[in-house]
Amino acid sequence: MTQLVFKNPYRPGAGHMPLHLAGREDDIAKFKALLNQETILSNPLITGLRGVGKTVLLETLKPIAIREGWLWVGGTELSESVSVSEDNLVIRLLADLSIVTSGITQTVVEESAGFSGSQPKNVVWSYNRLMHLYQETPGLHSDKLKAVLEAVAVAVRHLNKKGIVFAYDEAQNLADNASKDRYPMSLLLDVFQSIQRKGVPFMLALTGLPTIQTRLTEARTYTERMFHVIFLDRLSAKETREAIEVPLQLTQCPFPFSEKSINTVCEISGGYPFFIQFICKEAYDTWVQQHENEGELSAIPVEEILRKLDSDFFQGRWGLVTDRQRDVLKVIAQMGINDGEFTVSEIVAASETYLIKPFASSRVSAILTSLTRLGLIFRTRHGKYCFAVPMFGKFVLRHLEDAPDLIW
Ligand SMILES: Nc1ncnc2c1ncn2[C@@H]1O[C@H](COP(=O)(O)OP(=O)(O)OP(=O)(O)O)[C@@H](O)[C@H]1O
Numbered sequence: 585m586t587q588l589v590f591k592n593p594y595r596p597g598a599g600h601m602p603l604h605l606a607g608r609e610d611d612i613a614k615f616k617a618l619l620n621q622e623t624i625l626s627n628p629l630i631t632g633l634r635g636v637g638k639t640v641l642l643e644t645l646k647p648i649a650i651r652e653g654w655l656w657v658g659g660t661e662l663s664e665s666v667s668v669s670e671d672n673l674v675i676r677l678l679a680d681l682s683i684v685t686s687g688i689t690q691t692v693v694e695e696s697a698g699f700s701g702s703q704p705k706n707v708v709w710s711y712n713r714l715m716h717l718y719q720e721t722p723g724l725h726s727d728k729l730k731a732v733l734e735a736v737a738v739a740v741r742h743l744n745k746k747g748i749v750f751a752y753d754e755a756q757n758l759a760d761n762a763s764k765d766r767y768p769m770s771l772l773l774d775v776f777q778s779i780q781r782k783g784v785p786f787m788l789a790l791t792g793l794p795t796i797q798t799r800l801t802e803a804r805t806y807t808e809r810m811f812h813v814i815f816l817d818r819l820s821a822k823e824t825r826e827a828i829e830v831p832l833q834l835t836q837c838p839f840p841f842s843e844k845s846i847n848t849v850c851e852i853s854g855g856y857p858f859f860i861q862f863i864c865k866e867a868y869d870t871w872v873q874q875h876e877n878e879g880e881l882s883a884i885p886v887e888e889i890l891r892k893l894d895s896d897f898f899q900g901r902w903g904l905v906t907d908r909q910r911d912v913l914k915v916i917a918q919m920g921i922n923d924g925e926f927t928v929s930e931i932v933a934a935s936e937t938y939l940i941k942p943f944a945s946s947r948v949s950a951i952l953t954s955l956t957r958l959g960l961i962f963r964t965r966h967g968k969y970c971f972a973v974p975m976f977g978k979f980v981l982r983h984l985e986d987a988p989d990l991i992w
């Protein structure tokens with residue numbers, strides 16, 4: 585029996601860097617162009633559906649920015665707790681900033697109380713110093729934060745760095761909460777817009793689900809001009825092929841996928857990066873087992889892999905929705921729009937075809953709002969809706985096939 589020494593080269597999983605990042609050259613080039621701005625007028629906003637590769641792209645941009653002479657701050661997720669208040673946001677920003685600034689020593693002349701007059705002394709931009717300056721500065725949160733960032737900008741200039749990129753993932757979690765009088769998102773936007781206008785080279789690089797665009801515009805209308813949107817789409821057939829083949833080449837695996845198998849992966853993954861990694865990993869594992877049993881490499885076991893994908897990826901999300909919400913999702917799925925847009929009136933019209941008792945539009949609107957809150961769908965800028973999870977409609981259709989008596 586042959587003992588295989590190859591490790592599975594595919595990496596499905598949130599934020600797991602693929603061995604080869606396929607098809608993102610144009611997006612990387614756009615980011616590099618933004619780094620070359622004399623004054624920062626435009627900040628990158630990376631958006632796209634679940635699993636399309638936002639986190640790994642952001643991670644890829646970090647060494648690029650550092651090579652180009654920038655410092656990189658953050659890279660962490662903006663959790664909902666950061667959104668709770670302006671104070672939480674400030675703590676997050678200053679804690680992240682201190683990681684790069686704590687290496688910066690600056691000679692300052694501080695007024696001292698005695699007769700000895702002013703003495704130059706070396707200070708380190710530690711978290712405590714950043715926080716101290718923040719607390720000592722009079723005014724609103726935004727005045728305080730601007731004062732800290734502007735002071736750090738002076739120190740950074742002496743380091744011969746081009747500036748600092750503040751990178752935050754899952755930025756759709758950052759939202760204002762008017763009912764509680766909390767405005768962390770507006771604070772972040774106001775501060776960066778203001779310091780950038782003064783020529784401070786600090787750039788915001790945000791990633792998030794497509795809802796983020798609406799959230800930003802709701803907070804501040806000027807964000808349309810402040811951000812350059814990099815929309816990550818599914819990979820083309822050529823790029824999907826690359827995502828499948830290059831990891832095998834890089835690990836010098838002598839057993840490539842057959843032409844037929846590649847076509848199958850292209851088709852059932854829809855070109856979505858997470859699905860490509862998932863399907864290839866499963867196919868490869870199946871193949872290794874067969875090989876160990878001296879078996880022949882057969883075609884990709886599509887049915888079994890889809891079933892595993894359903895239980896590992898989709899089922900958890902389906903488990904969050906109520907029966908009433910499921911009814912609406914089933915109608916949307918039957919409309920066959922795949923990952924396209926849909927409206928309340930289209931769903932109402934389709935329900936007349938599929939249901940004995942069609943939906944009222946008020947009911948559909950309310951359910952779409954609750955599904956948006958769950959992160960399953962989002963409202964596009966044209967006031968229509970889309971699934972936030974790719975190929976969710978297809979999953980619902982498979983689910984219907986499995987349990988047709990549960991439908992209506
Ligand atoms: N360009 C790419 N080529 C190959 N694989 C990729 C590519 N982009 C992402 N992947 C793979 O897709 C999966 C999802 O990537 P990632 O977690 O970055 O997506 P995401 O958009 O951040 O998802 P979420 O919205 O859930 O946070 C990972 O397994 C990653 O390795």
Ligand SMILES: [Mg+2]
Nearest residue numbers: 598599638639
């Ligand atoms: Mg992510």
